[in-house]
Amino acid sequence: MIQQQSARLETRAGEALTLQGVRFTGTLRGTLFEADLEQRFANPFERHVELVYSFPLPWAAVLLGVEVRIGERRLSGAVIEKRQAEQGYEDALAEGNTTILLEQNVDGSYTLNLGNLAPGETCVVRLRYAQVLQFEQHGLRLVVPTVIAPRYGDPVADAGLKPHQLVEHDLMAVYPFELTLRIEGELARARIGSPSHPLSTRLEGEGETAAMLVSLGRGGALDRDFILVLDEVAQDSLAVCAHDTLDEGAVNVLASFCPRVPAAAHPLAVKILVDCSGSMQGDSIAAARRALQAIVAGLREGERFSLSRFGSTVEHRSRALWRTSPATRLAGQRWAAQLQADLGGTEMEKALDSTLALAGDASVSPGAGEGAAPVDLLLITDGQIHAIDRTVAKARALGHRVFVVGIGSAPAEGVLRRLAEESGGACDFVAPGETVEPAVLRMFARLRSQRMASLALAWPAGAKPLWMSALPGSVFDGDAVTVWARFAQVPDGTVRLIGRRTHASVPESLGEACLTAAEHDSALSRMAVAAQIETLLATEGAQSRQALELAVAYQLVSPLTHFLLVETRAEADKPADMPDLVKVPSMLPAGFGGLGSLDFCIDPCMAPLTVNEAPEHYGSPAAASGAYLDFDDPFDAPVVLRSGRRADHGDTPNKAGTYDIPAFLRRSSNQDAGQPPRDDPRYWCAEPHYTGLTPLGLTQWLRSHPQAEWPQRYAELRRLGVGTAVLDWLEFVLAEGEGESLVVACFVQVMAQRDLYEALLSDTGALGRLKALAQRVAPGAALKVSQDDPAAASILARLQVFVSTLRAERWPDCVFALQDGASALEQSGVGVG
Known part of the structure; x- marks a missing residue:
């Protein structure tokens, strides 16, 4: 007999999925975005379960409502004080009833607890939220977050999350994601694009009633944030008034300014x-x-x-x-x-x-x-x-x-x-x-925008807000500044954003908006109350009684309140035991930690990177020092850049700050007793700004090896253990366009001198002796450099100054500043002679 099995969603590993998918719809009118997030769950098991799912909502989004459908039954709940909600949820769970608890976590994410879902039962949770989008540099960016990535640290001790709120990730899970947006008004004519998903767009209607319909061009998944970018948008300050939904006569105001701030005169x-x-x-x-x-x-x-x-x-x-x-x-x-x-x-x-x-x-x-x-x-x-x-x-x-x-x-x-x-x-x-x-x-x-010492709002004459949200600490040209306020009656006139520059005595107007007639907009009014709750929590903390009362009165989920729904089941439908806890795992973000790559929508204006062999720059083909990136950059980037690979280690990526340690610095069974240990700071430096051989370490190596083994290329110096700072200084400062072999030969010959080695070895700061020694550095001392080579003479003359500033354990400051030694001494006020 053939056993029939109904279709069901599974992971790639064949495990049943409890989250069936997410459908998202939204409408954008001006800067106000209202959205519906529909999450579909099912119990594929043969026992009652308690599903726990943590998910993100956008930054500064206000949750306005929760609707639930279990099977064909439509249910409603209420927002109440969080301790009361948590106890009510546990009581309903123990009594065998179906119950839902939605809580806002301390990190801004949300956790949905769905208790006593019966075998084969389905549940649809619909969340409604709104947010005010901020103009940023004359454009709008709409983000719909879909996944919480793994984070570093202890989520309980560091973030204050409860154990059931912790996000678990499943590499094999795949959850479908659908999206439809409606963009109305002037924004329908903006240039629209998405760097995260392929889009399908359709213009509906004409003139002032025109709307742009946006949907995904192909099936999506909860593995990346959806991003919609609107460019070429006409940006202006605005002020909108809305009657309060509970306090008759009171008016809530949203004022959004597009400041014009001049660039600062000083360099960055x-x-x-x-x-x-x-x-x-x-x-x-x-x-x-x-x-x-x-x-x-x-x-x-x-x-x-x-x-x-x-x-x-x-x-x-x-x-x-x-x-x-x-x-x-x-x-x-x-x-x-x-x-x-x-x-x-x-x-x-x-x-x-x-x-x-x-x-x-x-x-x-x-x-x-x-x-x-x-x-x-x-x-x-x-x-x-x-x-x-x-x-x-x-x-x-x-x-x-x-x-x-x-x-x-x-x-x-x-x-x-x-x-x-x-x-x-x-x-x-x-x-x-x-x-x-x-x-x-x-x-x-x-x-480069001018710093403002203070910001203030100038309301119309006679209009004094009962409450107003705090102004930001900084304001930037082209970035919107949004303020919420409550008035006892409709304010009439113009509100201005006033700023005073640092070191200026007179304030100036940065933007102004004309207050419009009050509307009956429930979403806008409740968003203003949510901003007031946030302000109260910031000043009074979790003990704010007024914040709690406002959140309950206006039915807003907050750090002090949860949404609770309880459906009483018939005795015959109640489970005999407590339900099994099932945490809904999250997908891993696309490209996270090197797992796969989000390869959609590579910008056509970006030139591809190509790999070429380069004869110079830290090595040659003979030295097989690695590959180089050659790219065309509008910011005039260098043509040749060194890759992070070393041929002597195959394809192992080079970790900046780690180097091949020369043999005399490595501990081994046959190490000579007279050779210094690796952990001696005189020979090897391991600091945040430099890791590699010290000046004494390099001279020691050169003195203990025959000239035939001395390095001739930048890559060979690097393999010895000479750090990046020194190599960049040689190539970009000392060389001044001269060939690599000449620069390295001059540098090595100077560093190999017996007198230099003895001076560094005997004293960590023998400045006088080093200055005297520097006078004897001449082209004739460089055995591999032609004595009549003017280029070599110039390099050696500049190395004289370099040598005079050496210390046993420390390379000169000019190396880290990427300056010529003489210039560095002049800037510090020390004479070269």
Whole structure:
């Protein structure tokens, strides 16, 4: 007898799925977006279950309603105080009734608890929410998050999540995703595109009633955020009034300004910090490399920057901020091209601490006065961390504005926006396949925007708000500023955004909007109340009685309230035992951790990367030093960049900051007793800004090996253990266009001198002896260099100054500043002679 089995959704491993799929619909009118999120569940098992599913909603979205259908029964619940809701859920569960609890988690995500779903039973949960989209650099970006990526840290201790709220991921799970959007009004004529999904669009109607219908061009899944970008949008300030739904006579106001802020006169000073943790592997680190190369190329002459990367540890490319020059720009491009996601976990708090403290007062050159640019921090990351509260507090306490470029198919938008906004910075995002340059240009516009010492609103005469949301700490040209307020009656007139520049005494108008007649808009009114609740929680914490009363009165799910639904079952339908707990696993984001790649919609304007062999730049074909990236970049990037691979290790990626350790520094059974150990800091340096041989370590190696074994190329110096900072200085500063073999020969011969070795060996700071020794460095001392070669004479003359600043354990500051030794001494006020 053939056994019949009904169709069901399964994972690739053949396991039954409890989440059948998600359908999303939304309408965009101006900047107000209202959406329905429909989640379909089923119990494929032969027992009662309790399904638990954690999912994201957009940043600053307000949940307006929950509707539930179990089988053919339509049910409704209510928003109540969270402890009462949690107890009610547990009681209903124990009594055998069907119950649903929807809770907002402390990290901004939501958890749906569906208790006592009977065998074969289906459940559809429909969530309604709204949000106000923000104009950013004269465009709109709509994000529909679909997946919560794995995050670094302890979700309970660091993020305050409860055990049942933790997200579990299943590599084999696939959940269908459908989407339909309706864009009305002037936005229907905007240029519309998506870097995340292929789209199908259709224009409906004509004139003022025209609407653009947008749907997915092919089947989607819950493995990446949906992103819709609207460009060429007419941007203007607006103020909308809406009657309150409960308080008769009261009016809620949404005022959104499009400020015009002039660019600052001073040059930029920015510390760039790149996330190279394991979660960035794959699409994210590739996008980070592109973004960083565009950022470095877009810096202007004389502007200052530093480069750092982090994971479990922090690595700084320099000891202080570089001044932008051809040398530092090339070195920065090369550093960016080598980035790998190979530094372990995401210790963002420690990385911010280390980077914000980098250089300190040394970042400002001597003689810089009050007009010197304050230093900002630009962070490139996917934001996948749990310990966000400590990280935000650290950034705010250290006084730097943090600007964030979010990377990946499902970045932690809430984490990144909090970090940026609470430090006075701004946030932008780059999805896999999306053109990097526009986001970089937008960020440069913000960084160069004039700082405002204070912001204020000037309401019409006689209009005084009963309550108003806080103004942001910073305002940027082209980025909207949104304010919520409540009035006892309709205000009439114009509201203005007023700002005062730093060091200015007179405030100026940044934008104004005319208040419109009040409408009966329930969504807008409840969103204003949600903003008021958020303000109360920020000032009074979880003990705010007024916040709780408002959330219950206006039926808003909040940190203080949950949605609860209970359906009483007939005694015959109740289970004999407690239901089995089944957590609905999440899909992994596309391209996360190097698993697959989000290859859709690679921008046609972006030139493909090609791999070529290069005879110069850290090696030759004979030395087989590796492949090089040759690309066409509108920011005038270098033609040849070194790859992160070394031929002597096959295809193993080179981890920046790790090097081949020379034999005399490695411990082994046959190591000579007189050779120094690897852990001796006089010979080997392992610091955040440099890892490799010290000057004494290099001279020791050269003195202990015959000249036939001395390095002749940059790649050979690298294999000895000479660090990136020294190699870049040789190529970009010392060489001045001369050939690699000549530069290396001069450098090696100078470093191999007996007197230099003895001076470094005998004293860690024998400056006088080194200066005397420098006078004896001449072309004749370089045995492999022709004595009548003018190029060699010029290089050796500059090495005289270099030698005079050497220390046994430390390379000169000119190396890390990518400056000529004489120029560095002049800037520091020390004479060359």
